[in-house]
Amino acid sequence: MTGATGKASTFRVGLVQMRSARSPQANLDAAVKLIGEAKEAGADYVQTPEMTNIMEVGRQKLFPAIADEAGDNSLATFRELAHKLSIHLHIGSLAIKVSPDKAVNRSYLIDPRGEVVARYDKIHMFDVDLANGESYRESNSYRPGESAVLYDLPWGRLGLTICYDLRFPALYRALAEAGASFLAIPSAFTQQTGEAHWHVLNRARAIENGCYVIAAAQGGKHENGRETYGHSIVVDPWGRVVAEGGTEPGVILADIDPAEIAAARGRIPSLQHGRRFEVVEPLAEPAHLRAVRGPA
Numbered sequence: 001m002t003g004a005t006g007k008a009s010t011f012r013v014g015l016v017q018m019r020s021a022r023s024p025q026a027n028l029d030a031a032v033k034l035i036g037e038a039k040e041a042g043a044d045y046v047q048t049p050e051m052t053n054i055m056e057v058g059r060q061k062l063f064p065a066i067a068d069e070a071g072d073n074s075l076a077t078f079r080e081l082a083h084k085l086s087i088h089l090h091i092g093s094l095a096i097k098v099s100p101d102k103a104v105n106r107s108y109l110i111d112p113r114g115e116v117v118a119r120y121d122k123i124h125m126f127d128v129d130l131a132n133g134e135s136y137r138e139s140n141s142y143r144p145g146e147s148a149v150l151y152d153l154p155w156g157r158l159g160l161t162i163c164y165d166l167r168f169p170a171l172y173r174a175l176a177e178a179g180a181s182f183l184a185i186p187s188a189f190t191q192q193t194g195e196a197h198w199h200v201l202n203r204a205r206a207i208e209n210g211c212y213v214i215a216a217a218q219g220g221k222h223e224n225g226r227e228t229y230g231h232s233i234v235v236d237p238w239g240r241v242v243a244e245g246g247t248e249p250g251v252i253l254a255d256i257d258p259a260e261i262a263a264a265r266g267r268i269p270s271l272q273h274g275r276r277f278e279v280v281e282p283l284a285e286p287a288h289l290r291a292v293r294g295p296a
Helices: 024-040 059-065 073-085 163-167 169-177 191-209 259-267 287-293
Strands: 011-017 045-047 088-099 102-110 116-121 127-129 135-137 149-153 156-160 180-184 212-215 219-221 227-229 233-235 241-244 250-256
Touching (some): 011 024, 011 212, 024 045, 024 073, 045 212, 073 102, 116 149, 116 156, 163 191, 169 191, 191 212, 191 227, 191 233, 233 250
Parallel strands (some): 045 088, 156 180, 180 212
Antiparallel strands (some): 011 250, 088 102, 102 116, 127 135, 149 156, 212 233, 219 227, 233 241
């Protein structure tokens, strides 16, 4: 829809929930089908999850299967598809080779002309040991990004992030303070951490910044044995979940009204109230008391 000013006022997002396997071609075929379904359902902006092209932890299997950006068939196909469907297509992330022993976890925003208009490399690496025995060392294979990224969509400014970034609120505050209205968080949360934290963290990022959160996710038991939480989600700036998936692959749709952003920020204008401060080391005893008491 278009408002009286001529600027688009509302739009429809399509979240593509996947269960990526080890074959980039199989994952590409699955993503193309679901992106087409989202377009048929009226989506103007379509987002896929983290690791759209491959779900593989082992370096020995990962690196032979991926390519550099120029040689990545998935990216080339997605660019053609965005142009064909005339949509803003946000590929949550692809594993892209940048050296013989390092890749990047890179998000791509593609405009309706098929042009890549924004790239974002995941900043925070998922290096954790979970209580159920699962262990991840993303930094072994991936080089972290160093820059936050924003892009102006027809409906407002989008901040690009990926998965584990969700646990670092300073990144989202910086994006909101730089004008973001929408926060993209394509993810592959584990079943264990997703069950505990996925909803509360996404809602918190939306509430504290007065932004829409748009988060496509991986879901279910993957070929490599990993289990992801799913529950692709859209949260409005007041913290209400307006759309949510389950664990199966599919498309989740939501209509976004940017007017809700101004309304939420008008009620709680915390973006205007933030203050810079320093953190100081506490003294064992206030200096004025020590001065009065004197040495022991």
